[in-house]
Amino acid sequence: DAKTTQPNSMESNEEEPVHLPCNHSTISGTDYIHWYRQLPSQGPEYVIHGLTSNVNNRMASLAIAEDRKSSTLILHRATLRDAAVYYCILSSSGGGADGLTFGKGTHLIIQP
Amino acid sequence: DAGITQSPRHKVTETGTPVTLRCHQTENHRYMYWYRQDPGHGLRLIHYSYGVKDTDKGEVSDGYSVSRSKTEDFLLTLESATSSQTSVYFCAISGGRFDEQYFGPGTRLTVT
Numbered sequence: 001d002a003k004t005t006q007p008n009s010m011e012s013n014e015e016e017p018v019h020l021p022c023n024h025s026t027i028s029g030t031d032y033i034h035w036y037r038q039l040p041s042q043g044p045e046y047v048i049h050g051l052t053s054n055v056n057n058r059m060a061s062l063a064i065a066e067d068r069k070s071s072t073l074i075l076h077r078a079t080l081r082d083a084a085v086y087y088c089i090l091s092s093s094g095g096g097a098d099g100l101t102f103g104k105g106t107h108l109i110i111q112p
Numbered sequence: 113d114a115g116i117t118q119s120p121r122h123k124v125t126e127t128g129t130p131v132t133l134r135c136h137q138t139e140n141h142r143y144m145y146w147y148r149q150d151p152g153h154g155l156r157l158i159h160y161s162y163g164v165k166d167t168d169k170g171e172v173s174d175g176y177s178v179s180r181s182k183t184e185d186f187l188l189t190l191e192s193a194t195s196s197q198t199s200v201y202f203c204a205i206s207g208g209r210f211d212e213q214y215f216g217p218g219t220r221l222t223v224t
Contacts, residue, residue: 043216043217043218044202046212098143098145098162099160100155100213101171104154105154
């Protein structure tokens, strides 16, 4: 399975935009890029996903590089509630077990 | 929030005893998953189901079995619990193979 690389942690200030990077240089053409986050003591929460084009929803934006070897999750205006571990995950239609393969993610710290 | 519950939410059991965790959904989603989460690891897939009586193994299935006799219920059984199975267990549901997954609140299992 294609793997992702994320920074262990990032810090940002409240009310500022946050750009969370993810590298996936071995991504295949059928891999979707998913982002989930996990708040303390909770189950993971879906944030956004995409295949090739940039995507927007009420929570965030996903910017996908033209060669698809990297992507960036954008939180437009961080709040203290956005402090969580963010996971960048690839899911493939090319076979193998279903389900998501979680790495260690990026621990996002929001300073007031 | 997606209608997904897990029971029990906390359990302490002794080594060698059988344990069954239940995941219940009210969304009529086809796919259901069991993950475990341990310190220093992301979530790891144990088993998943793609329909009633249709299940398959995930990354860390040894020592676990599952059953799905109804769309709404997915049971995870530890036939003979070991201390290495002390973990937080999350259930997830999804409407389609590459759709977003919705996670339950988790079950904290301690095997003494």
